[in-house]
Amino acid sequence: MDLGQQEFERILLFEHARKNAEATYAKNPLDVENLTNWGGVLLELSQFQSTRSDSIKFVKVAVSKLEEALEINPRKHDAIWTLGNAHTSLALYTEDLEDAKPYFARATQWYQQALDEDPGNQLYMNSLELSRKAPELHTEFHRQMSSQQVVAGGSSTSNTKVSKKMKNSDLKYDILGWVILAVGIVAWVGMAKSHIPPPPPR
Known part of the structure; x- marks a missing residue:
């Protein structure tokens, strides 16, 4: 299966x-698990949008x-x-590092709060650690x-432009990957938990 097909199937799954x-929200707007999963799915879908502004809308x-x-x-x-x-x-989608810093700071606060609620959670510890390096990732990402846009803009062949666009997309996935993959895991586990039958009565 090629990458395009896998990506298409992921989009269908998250859609x-x-x-x-x-639909679940329409029936029960107070379902916290559903709201959490919904937020995670929207975050996943944000990476497939064609423009940065559309991605930001999904994240918001x-x-x-x-x-x-x-x-x-x-x-x-x-x-x-x-x-x-x-x-x-949101920080990574924001071009200017100074404008992105408040998002990074808020993310670090949320990661710390999650770890406070679930001490010892390795995923939360890793996220907190990575959030401290996030401004460096932001600078490198942008x-x-x-540089890729400059190179792509200087080329007149469509193959080179497609190649640069693919590399650009790969970099985006590399940097956002740790965020998105983890969200996907949490969303999947949440959906699985919501479909577990109750234990038999004793």
């Missing part, structure tokens, strides 16, 4: 999960769903952690993006 979350809607979940249950650590991922994504 299906988004529609399910919307994800933030609103996660904040809604935390209004119902302020101690839901996976929602808190996913909110940290959303702020990290430096690479700029």
